[in-house]
Amino acid sequence: MAVHVVDQAWMVGDRTAHQARRVSDDAWVVSYLRGRMLTTEQATAAIQAAEFVAVMDELAGRMGLTALEALGLAVNENPWETSLPRHRITKLRGRHRR
Numbered sequence: 001m002a003v004h005v006v007d008q009a010w011m012v013g014d015r016t017a018h019q020a021r022r023v024s025d026d027a028w029v030v031s032y033l034r035g036r037m038l039t040t041e042q043a044t045a046a047i048q049a050a051e052f053v054a055v056m057d058e059l060a061g062r063m064g065l066t067a068l069e070a071l072g073l074a075v076n077e078n079p080w081e082t083s084l085p086r087h088r089i090t091k092l093r094g095r096h097r098r
C-alpha cells in the first residue's frame with residue numbers, strides 16, 4: 001500500500017484506481033472527493049484511505065462480507081470479555097499481525 005507521486009502532478013496508489021491531481025502549488029483534487037481542494041498531506045491521506053478500502057474489500061470477501069459490513073460490525077459490536085491478564089493482552093497487541 002504505497003502512494004506514488006508521478007511528475008509532481010498525479011498521486012496514485014498500488015491497489016486503487018482512485019487518484020489525485022495537482023491543481024495548484026499545494027492544492028489537489030481527489031477522484032472520489034470532487035469539488036474539494038486538499039493539501040498535499042490531505043490528498044495523500046485520501047489515496048491511503050482508498051488503498052485501505054481495497055485491502056478491506058479483500059479481507060471482508062474472505063469472510064463472505066462486504067467491506068462496509070465488516071467495518072460496521074467491527075465498529076459497532078462490543079469485543080468479548082477476556083480472561084487474559086491485562087499485561088498479556090497488551091503484549092499480544094504489540095506483536096506484528098499478518
